[in-house]
Amino acid sequence: MRGLLGLGVQQPTVFYNWNAMIASVGDMMFRYWNPHIERMPLTDLQKLQENRLRSVVRFVSAHSAFYRQRFAEAGVAPEDITKLSDVAKLPFTTKLDLRNTYPTGMFCLPGDWIVRYHVSSGTTGKPTVVGYTQGDIDMWTDSLARALTSIGLGRGDVIQVGYGYGLFTGGLGLHYGAEKIGATVLPMGTGNTERQIELMQDLGSTAIACTPSYFLYINEVAQQMGISIRDDTKLKVGVFGAEPWSEETRKRIEEATGIKAYDIFGTSEMSGPLFTECHLQNGIHVWADYFLIEVLDPKTGEQVGEGERGELVVTTLDKWAFPLIRYRIGDLTILNTEVCECGRTHPRIMRILGRTDDMLIIRGINVFPSQVESVLLRMPEIGEQYQIIVDRKGPLDVMTVKVEVTEKAFSDKISDLMSLSKRVAKELQKVLNVSAEVELVEQGTIPRSMGKAQRVIDKRKV
Numbered sequence: 158m159r160g161l162l163g164l165g166v167q168q169p170t171v172f173y174n175w176n177a178m179i180a181s182v183g184d185m186m187f188r189y190w191n192p193h194i195e196r197m198p199l200t201d202l203q204k205l206q207e208n209r210l211r212s213v214v215r216f217v218s219a220h221s222a223f224y225r226q227r228f229a230e231a232g233v234a235p236e237d238i239t240k241l242s243d244v245a246k247l248p249f250t251t252k253l254d255l256r257n258t259y260p261t262g263m264f265c266l267p268g269d270w271i272v273r274y275h276v277s278s279g280t281t282g283k284p285t286v287v288g289y290t291q292g293d294i295d296m297w298t299d300s301l302a303r304a305l306t307s308i309g310l311g312r313g314d315v316i317q318v319g320y321g322y323g324l325f326t327g328g329l330g331l332h333y334g335a336e337k338i339g340a341t342v343l344p345m346g347t348g349n350t351e352r353q354i355e356l357m358q359d360l361g362s363t364a365i366a367c368t369p370s371y372f373l374y375i376n377e378v379a380q381q382m383g384i385s386i387r388d389d390t391k392l393k394v395g396v397f398g399a400e401p402w403s404e405e406t407r408k409r410i411e412e413a414t415g416i417k418a419y420d421i422f423g424t425s426e427m428s429g430p431l432f433t434e435c436h437l438q439n440g441i442h443v444w445a446d447y448f449l450i451e452v453l454d455p456k457t458g459e460q461v462g463e464g465e466r467g468e469l470v471v472t473t474l475d476k477w478a479f480p481l482i483r484y485r486i487g488d489l490t491i492l493n494t495e496v497c498e499c500g501r502t503h504p505r506i507m508r509i510l511g512r513t514d515d516m517l518i519i520r521g522i523n524v525f526p527s528q529v530e531s532v533l534l535r536m537p538e539i540g541e542q543y544q545i546i547v548d549r550k551g552p553l554d555v556m557t558v559k560v561e562v563t564e565k566a567f568s569d570k571i572s573d574l575m576s577l578s579k580r581v582a583k584e585l586q587k588v589l590n591v592s593a594e595v596e597l598v599e600q601g602t603i604p605r606s607m608g609k610a611q612r613v614i615d616k617r618k619v
């Protein structure tokens with residue numbers, strides 16, 4: 158149907174049909190985009206997953222020489238996959254497979270089905286290309302519509318999208334999801350920070366979606382402009398992801414700006430940004446009708462116990478141009494299959510600790526940048542920006558943590574700074590079990606990022 162009054166206003170049916178239904182649970186109000194799916198009883202959800210798993214395995218066997226060969230090597234045939242736990246019989250796929258089949262060797266449909274490409278930056282090798290059918294885009298958009306609704310966004314909200322538009326999935330992903338729920342989109346992209354703040358005020362943005370590191374920078378620039386995000390804007394929600402960030406950063410952001418900061422997760426191979434926490438902020442809901450997730454021991458490939466940390470592995474259940482079978486995403490997380498208090502039955506993954514390939518090995522000890530962040534941001538004298546520089550002196554690895562001292566805590570007295578630096582080093586040693594040199598610098602010294610922050614400079618690799 159052409160839009161209302163011929164003005165191109167689309168899809169009013171969405172709003173009258175099942176958009177953001179409100180279910181009353183006790184005296185709490187929870188909003189769902191698709192209550193039937195989001196609250197589906199676990200046994201039905203698992204049945205649905207089982208059927209879809211069988212379909213996707215048959216589909217890739219029929220359409221992909223790559224998967225046919227992989228299945229043959231693993232000695233598994235589509236008929237062997239009858240129940241959900243049979244997923245463990247299937248072989249893994251990895252980023253290397255994507256690179257080796259560059260650009261489109263893992264696509265399962267011919268080019269005339271593809272309506273869009275996204276391409277990863279490929280900083281550490283060949284880029285990876287993901288193709289989407291219209292149905293794949295719809296599934297991605299629907300995932301985000303559910304997610305954004307779960308954090309209370311909808312019609313009447315103005316969502317400022319500060320993720321990059323273009324080959325990166327962040328901008329367009331959020332854009333489509335926000336439009337789908339009937340919110341107004343302000344498609345800023347990254348950069349032009351003063352203009353971001355001006356338009357945030359002038360157009361009354363109620364939510365912003367960008368990397369947490371970029372939002373910290375936006376807040377700094379706002380302060381320099383004499384603008385308080387809390388008092389001088391309508392912003393109430395942040396949708397932050399695309400890079401690891403800590404609970405401490407969440408606290409800092411919420412305290413400094415008065416907004417609610419939500420975690421959003423996804424990867425370009427899976428589509429792009431897909432899943433958020435619900436308003437309870439206790440784990441990210443992964444839409445189980447679309448994705449089957451496993452959390453495995455990265456070394457053995459075996460399932461870890463409930464509550465234990467492992468590597469996230471995903472099989473797509475409703476994505477057809479570029480389906481994935483047991484794709485090792487490389488992110489480390491904890492799976493929580495308990496039904497959430499919000500009523501959603503879909504499993505949750507807890508905050509991503511980092512990637513298996515982000516882990517630093519310092520003198521034989523594993524260190525994740527996010528652990529360093531947690532330690533630093535517990536100290537009120539330390540600012541949110543930091544950098545970890547790793548080098549080798551002779552046979553020894555040396556880790557230097559460069560941190561900014563907040564303006565309030567900055568002192569002209571060398572002895573004060575020395576004692577602060579010693580305290581930071583001691584806290585780091587306590588948590589990481591490895592010593593670090595601490596370099597204190599003035600606020601504003603460490604380069605700010607507008608996309609994914611570069612927290613680690615590993616000179617050993619140069």
Ligand code: DLL
Nearest residue numbers: 327398399400401421422423424425429430509512
């Ligand atoms: O970063 C998709 C995205 C866009 C997610 C906007 C969220 C918001 P890639 O560029 O393929 O896709 O990078 C995916 O980023 O494997 C994680 O290592 C990391 N990542 C994404 N979200 C989070 C998060 C997008 N919330 C990679 N916490 C993933 C921690 C995250 N790491």
